[in-house]
Amino acid sequence: AQSVTQPDIHITVSEGASLELRCNYSYGATPYLFWYVQSPGQGLQLLLKYFSGDTLVQGIKGFEAEFKRSQSSFNLRKPSVHWSDAAEYFCAVVGSGNTGKLIFGQGTTLQVKP
């Protein structure tokens, strides 16, 4: 069965520092991968997606992610974090079953220190 693991439950970085959030997936075929962000009290906003092609994908708000098949990873990065990036980040993969459902990781809470 498909699964997504986000090893880091909570990460704290200083404003202006670089960020990398880890995501590992388990999926037999070529995965469709996503990163979503959830600010407190808000819904899930799509940051970026990977379907095929270039393994480095650019998203909104200056985020990027790199798909590495050999490592079954899809890590999210940002070169310089802003205080407004504090939120919860979810990695997700489209599950099997041809219904388009997403399977989410457990999320990583990002705290930004001034």
Add this chain to the structure above:
Amino acid sequence: EPEVTQTPSHQVTQMGQEVILRCVPISNHLYFYWYRQILGQKVEFLVSFYNNEISEKSEIFDDQFSVERPDGSNFTLKIRSTKLEDSAMYFCASTGRMDSPLHFGNGTRLTVT
């Protein structure tokens, strides 16, 4: 930009009562979903809906749950007899194609007392 709209934003109900959570998906979307997020836990898939029928449901989606698209614009989730453990944030999502990202609403926080 079109949005998925969910109402109410917060619903408090007593154990054993029925609740209906409402969603208005993006108008030209064809695939609809409900997810839930228990506080502090991951977002879990409940059910997917396409062509006026359930296309997939998780083991969470037992006989107490049902979904309906009553009028071509609304998409509802009904919990027939709520339990304390149904307390969670419920998210509706939609997409126009299965290989396109899901668009999520802001959620309904359900509190069962």
